[in-house]
Amino acid sequence: MARENTCQFAILGMLCREPMSGYGLRQAIERTVGHFWQESYGNLYPTLERMEGEGLVALDREEHSPGGRVRKVYRVTAEGRRVLAEWLRRPVVPHVERNELLLKLFFGGRVGPEDSLAHVERSRAEAEGLLAVLRLIDEDIHRSREDHPELPYWHLSIRAGLLGLEAHLRWCDEAQETLQRLAHTKDSKKKGERDGR
Structure with a gap:
């Protein structure tokens, strides 16, 4: 059985707190759950895009930085909240720590x-x-x-x-x-x- 991509649940949980960009999500994860959960940029952005396609998150707004870069800020959708709640109720999948x-x-x-x-x-x-x-x-x-x-x-x-x-x-x-x-x-x-x- 393929291991479930739990990155999406970390993203959904963070977006339930407030709308954030991918960069904001990374910072929020590091500041809050970073002592037991980490996500890489390489995993975070593709997962966000996939979740937007699945209707779990939606574009809230675009912010323009002084350097001219556009930062997409996402918010969780009702479907995203439902999926997160469903996942939170499921039993924790046991894992063996790699130390x-x-x-x-x-x-x-x-x-x-x-x-x-x-x-x-x-x-x-x-x-x-x-x-x-x-x-x-x-x-x-x-x-x-x-x-x-x-x-x-x-x-x-x-x-x-x-x-x-x-x-x-x-x-x-x-x-x-x-x-x-x-x-x-x-x-x-x-x-x-x-x-x-």
Whole structure:
């Protein structure tokens, strides 16, 4: 069975908030759901065009930039709202996460603990940065949108991201400790071999 193109549902959800251009959609996705959902320009624009042809979105207006470029601003149609609501009610399709860090760690014995330790340390730094950004987003949403009826739903997704990153950081601590111990054991073994033990 072909995997469903969920890009259209991210677009529909964003356009339910307000009319936007393709560029505006990309920015809105990055600012709001970007910690767990990303779309590329390469996928976003063709999907928007297809959705317009299917009557899910419609051209709201055209905006002219100072540079002379025309930006199409789209709005969701009644059919688009119906399709989004139908999709929101369907069960979530299970997926297996593709995690390159874990794949490299699984085979890390082929190169030694130092390389794996470097991967974990980079992942830790990235997670710390993302956690800081997510905390700021959470604070900003609560401060600026405290009366918005969708705030509890937004908070649930942000909270999942916060807890996931906090768990990842705890795992990084354990992984670093294990890999440092392995590196120390390896160094001690090499030293013993050099000393003829």
